[in-house]
Amino acid sequence: MRDCGLRPTRQRIALAELLFAKGDRHLTVEELHEEAIAADVPVSLATVYNTLHQFTEAGMIRVLAVEGAKTYFDTNVSDHHHFFIEGRNKVLDIPVSNIEIGNLPPAPEGMEISYVDVVIRLREKKS
Known part of the structure; x- marks a missing residue:
């Protein structure tokens, strides 16, 4: 945490471990809040959000x-994309090498593209 500029407080460490x-x-x-409560980590929902x-x-x-x-937090910070399974609220990683992206528009003046995140929505096949 220190390497990232954060002070390693007791709550931050406990949440990071989870x-x-x-x-x-x-x-x-x-x-994550439910996991913290189940692990006897005394933390409020607001603290989890802020952390x-x-x-x-x-x-x-x-x-x-x-x-x-609904916002998900992804522990994998490498370049990759996602499947989202509707109805299950489940997110799965897709390696960046599996998707080719081309013809991106130029970023507005003074801006740069930090990354492109593709989310492919899935649902169960209807019979």
Whole structure:
């Protein structure tokens, strides 16, 4: 955390351990809060929200907006894309090498493209 410019507080450390202990994941604020409560980490939903946004600003995780107001936090900060399974609210990684992106419009003056995030929405086949 210090390398990312964050002070390693007790709550940040506990949330980071929960967040990163299981490999690459996609979690909502509410899901991480539930995990924290189950692990006896005394933390409010607001603290989880603030901590995840601090981790995002520090480059430790990425934000993935999928379903309107639903936001997932992705522990995999490498270049990649996503499948989103509708009805299950499940997010899966797609390696960047599996998608070719071309003909991007030029960024407005004074701006640069930081990354392109493709989300492919999936649903169960209808019989």
